[in-house]
Amino acid sequence: MIELRLWRQFLAVAEELHFSRAAQRLNMTQPPLTQAIAQLEDLLGVKLFDRTRRSVQITSAGAVLVPEARDLLARARALPLLARASANGQAGRLRLAFVSTVGFALLPQWVRAFRLQHTQVVLELVEATGDVQLDLLARGDIDAGFILHSPGFAPPGLARVQVASEPLVLALPESHVLAAGRAPTLARVLAEPLVIFPRRIVPSLHDAVFSLYHSAGRLPQVAQEAIQMQTIVNLVSAGFGVAWVPESVRQYQRSGVVYRRVSAGRSGRASAGRAPAEVPDCETSLVWPEATRNPVLQRFVAFIGESPG
Amino acid sequence: MIELRLWRQFLAVAEELHFSRAAQRLNMTQPPLTQAIAQLEDLLGVKLFDRTRRSVQITSAGAVLVPEARDLLARARALPLLARASANGQAGRLRLAFVSTVGFALLPQWVRAFRLQHTQVVLELVEATGDVQLDLLARGDIDAGFILHSPGFAPPGLARVQVASEPLVLALPESHVLAAGRAPTLARVLAEPLVIFPRRIVPSLHDAVFSLYHSAGRLPQVAQEAIQMQTIVNLVSAGFGVAWVPESVRQYQRSGVVYRRVSAGRSGRASAGRAPAEVPDCETSLVWPEATRNPVLQRFVAFIGESPG
DNA sequence: TAAAAATACTCCATAGGTATTTTAT
DNA sequence: ATAAAATACCTATGGAGTATTTTTA
Numbered sequence: 001m002i003e004l005r006l007w008r009q010f011l012a013v014a015e016e017l018h019f020s021r022a023a024q025r026l027n028m029t030q031p032p033l034t035q036a037i038a039q040l041e042d043l044l045g046v047k048l049f050d051r052t053r054r055s056v057q058i059t060s061a062g063a064v065l066v067p068e069a070r071d072l073l074a075r076a077r078a079l080p081l082l083a084r085a086s087a088n089g090q091a092g093r094l095r096l097a098f099v100s101t102v103g104f105a106l107l108p109q110w111v112r113a114f115r116l117q118h119t120q121v122v123l124e125l126v127e128a129t130g131d132v133q134l135d136l137l138a139r140g141d142i143d144a145g146f147i148l149h150s151p152g153f154a155p156p157g158l159a160r161v162q163v164a165s166e167p168l169v170l171a172l173p174e175s176h177v178l179a180a181g182r183a184p185t186l187a188r189v190l191a192e193p194l195v196i197f198p199r200r201i202v203p204s205l206h207d208a209v210f211s212l213y214h215s216a217g218r219l220p221q222v223a224q225e226a227i228q229m230q231t232i233v234n235l236v237s238a239g240f241g242v243a244w245v246p247e248s249v250r251q252y253q254r255s256g257v258v259y260r261r262v263s264a265g266r267s268g269r270a271s272a273g274r275a276p277a278e279v280p281d282c283e284t285s286l287v288w289p290e291a292t293r294n295p296v297l298q299r300f301v302a303f304i305g306e307s308p309g
Numbered sequence: 310m311i312e313l314r315l316w317r318q319f320l321a322v323a324e325e326l327h328f329s330r331a332a333q334r335l336n337m338t339q340p341p342l343t344q345a346i347a348q349l350e351d352l353l354g355v356k357l358f359d360r361t362r363r364s365v366q367i368t369s370a371g372a373v374l375v376p377e378a379r380d381l382l383a384r385a386r387a388l389p390l391l392a393r394a395s396a397n398g399q400a401g402r403l404r405l406a407f408v409s410t411v412g413f414a415l416l417p418q419w420v421r422a423f424r425l426q427h428t429q430v431v432l433e434l435v436e437a438t439g440d441v442q443l444d445l446l447a448r449g450d451i452d453a454g455f456i457l458h459s460p461g462f463a464p465p466g467l468a469r470v471q472v473a474s475e476p477l478v479l480a481l482p483e484s485h486v487l488a489a490g491r492a493p494t495l496a497r498v499l500a501e502p503l504v505i506f507p508r509r510i511v512p513s514l515h516d517a518v519f520s521l522y523h524s525a526g527r528l529p530q531v532a533q534e535a536i537q538m539q540t541i542v543n544l545v546s547a548g549f550g551v552a553w554v555p556e557s558v559r560q561y562q563r564s565g566v567v568y569r570r571v572s573a574g575r576s577g578r579a580s581a582g583r584a585p586a587e588v589p590d591c592e593t594s595l596v597w598p599e600a601t602r603n604p605v606l607q608r609f610v611a612f613i614g615e616s617p618g
Numbered sequence: 619t620a621a622a623a624a625t626a627c628t629c630c631a632t633a634g635g636t637a638t639t640t641t642a643t
Numbered sequence: 644a645t646a647a648a649a650t651a652c653c654t655a656t657g658g659a660g661t662a663t664t665t666t667t668a
Contacts, residue, residue: 061395086370
């Protein structure tokens with residue numbers, strides 16, 4: 001492999017067309033430069049300069065190499081800068097996953113702002129449910145993910161920062177009796193058939209919903225399970241039942257569905273003796289492996305921390 | 310400047326994630342490789358690998374550098390190949406000038422064929438009159454040129470190879486008496502006012518035309534001078550006079566102009582006692598400095614020599 | 619305890635230096 | 644006569660080797 005040193009020396013001679021001056025520019029003396037060029041010509045098997053004892057001119061093969069050598073050296077010089085930019089997170093790659101609910105409002109604006117500040121960062125985005133994200137994190141296939149969970153979520157080995165908290169609201173078919181009139185009370189809602197995601201998708205949130213029913217001495221009647229938020233809402237629209245969804249799902253605007261906040265308010269005496277539980281909030285966090293070494297991720301976490309949210 | 314050696318070693322470790330195996334692949338032992346990576350990290354000011362005494366893994370900064378380093382090495386490896394291709398004329402640059410008459414039929418097909426065989430050659434083409442071309446050649450601004458001349462042309466210091474020979478034909482306004490009927494004889498033509506290029510443009514051809522008149526004891530009556538072949542034909546069309554042009558000019562298809570071959574045939578006795586001269590041929594040659602060192606030109610000359618034409 | 623990286627040193631290849639010669643202008 | 648490249652020879656930096664130590668799985 002011909003080292004950069006020789007190409008640098010070649011360029012100096014090609015630009016000066018004068019060995020002594022080129023040597024001076026390279027902070028060396030003329031004789032070793034002469035030898036270096038001779039060595040390069042020998043390694044290439046190509047004459048680079050036509051030189052009499054008095055004058056130097058470049059051959060056409062040499063002339064072809066000048067811009068190429070310049071380019072090579074420029075790239076070589078750029079690498080240390082890139083290395084430093086990568087080390088402090090200004091350059092690199094960030095693989096993020098996200099649940100659909102952040103994908104619509106929050107994420108796009110974050111991505112846009114982060115990109116502006118980090119032009120050398122390649123962002124890779126995937127939509128995935130929370131359980132899949134935890135799997136991807138474990139395999140190291142993503143750097144971080146935005147997932148939904150209920151308050152108090154603390155996955156082992158992962159760090160997280162909360163980016164949103166919103167109430168769970170009830171999605172109802174628009175023809176449903178509770179869709180109109182005063183805000184429905186929890187007691188009335190608990191008897192309704194339920195559309196909900198399978199427990200494995202977001203266990204903490206699933207459990208929170210179920211304990212809401214349990215604390216009222218009831219067992220939820222699951223009419224249908226579905227994974228996608230959109231599917232859940234569609235099933236509600238089709239009359240399968242009601243569903244607890246994060247408030248931001250309102251943005252879907254699916255016709256035939258009404259969203260209502262549910263008060264814990266004591267309505268009649270549905271649960272004898274027990275205090276009615278609060279409807280839990282639904283939180284969204286950015287989650288990543290505690291042991292991450294990706295400086296871009298560290299920047300992103302700091303960025304998210306500073307963002308209003 | 311960080312030498313390629315260090316990047317090669319870095320890549321080997323990055324690919325093996327194992328110093329001993331990487332060292333083996335590099336045909337060296339492990340300790341100096343450890344030192345080399347340490348040196349690279351030191352020069353960059355960036356940790357490239359997280360290593361316990363038992364395992365090695367790349368940092369994200371290191372990961373960013375891998376494709377860059379690969380690219381750098383690939384480019385460095387390509388340079389010697391390019392150098393050799395340039396030395397034998399498979400790569401490089403060829404600056405050609407040409408007169409308009411070759412620019413329409415011959416040159417395009419040559420350029421196309423030559424390009425197919427020499428994909429790494431950059432061809433630069435300029436149209437210019439012969440005198441300008443000789444000037445460009447003298448300054449080294451072009452490598453070779455296609456010029457018109459009369460037989461026997463031998464410019465000092467230049468080599469040439471003839472690529473075409475064609476008769477001079479007479480361009481006449483279509484309303485001219487000689488435009489119809491039997492082929493005009495030379496004697497009838499010599500009295501006509503003449504449109505011709507200035508002598509400096511193609512002295513040899515200009516002189517050949519003039520000696521045609523002199524040998525018949527006449528002085529040409531120059532009605533108008535013009536440089537461009539197209540202009541000359543336009544002037545003929547406008548009735549300024551007749552003009553001697555290479556036969557290939559027929560391709561211009563300027564309306565109002567008729568082209569006729571002129572026989573030397575003895576018509577009457579216009580030139581008492583003298584044998585009527587032949588209308589000279591007009592030749593086209595590729596011309597280049599004898600001392601050229603451009604291997605691409607040498608290939609082009611060989612190529613032109615082989616081409617039918 | 620075994621595998622692998624780090625450390626300590628040794629050596630020599632070669633990049634670069636000095637002195638001198640050659641040659642074209 | 645001189646400027647500049649080539650040649651001859653010398654020096655020393657540092658890249659690579661060998662031997663050994665350290666560490667942790």
